Amino acid sequence: MNWIAILVAALAGFVVGGIWYGPLLGKAWMKERGLTEADLQQGNMVLIYGTTFALSIVSAIFLGHLLAHFGAMSARSTMMISVGIALGFIVPAIGTNYLFSRASLKLFGIDAGYWIAFYAAMGAVFVFLG
Incomplete structure (x- = not known):
């Protein structure tokens, strides 16, 4: 595994979160969560933030490990696997939780979009850094 790529991928996902839940959709997310x-x-x-970054590292380790298992791949394949994890596993899992907790569709869209962007950012790092 490429530890530099893993750390940069984790940082990329962490930065996506800061932008997503900050200036991009922070106010809408707070409103949907009922927070001030x-x-x-x-x-x-x-x-x-420390735990969030640590969990981003865990995600990057597992994504990096999975991608390394396949060996050399095209950028397209790397991105399909990376985004596919979000679309195939994470989005359905949070969707199920949100249905039972009666969370709004808007909140689901905000959070699901974040995870897609998170894994896309990490995938892009693995494309460039391997």
């Missing part, structure tokens, strides 16, 4: 800026500031940000 004050609510968000009350959390332990070191724990939240």
Whole structure:
């Protein structure tokens, strides 16, 4: 496994989250979750962001391991596998949870879109760094 690619992929996914839930869709996400800026500031940000980055590393390790299993692949194949993980596993899983928890379709769209972008960003890193 390429540890540099794994760390950069994890960082890419983490940055996507910062943009997605920040300036891009942060206000809409907070509204759908029923949160305010004050609510968000009350959390332990070191724990939240630190754990989030650690989990991004775990995702990048497993994606990197899976991609390494196939050997040399085209960029298209790498991206299909990366985005396919989000579309085939993560989006249906959160969709099921959101149905039972009665979360809005808008919230589902925001969160599902994030995971697709997250895995696309990581896949792109593996395309360029292997």
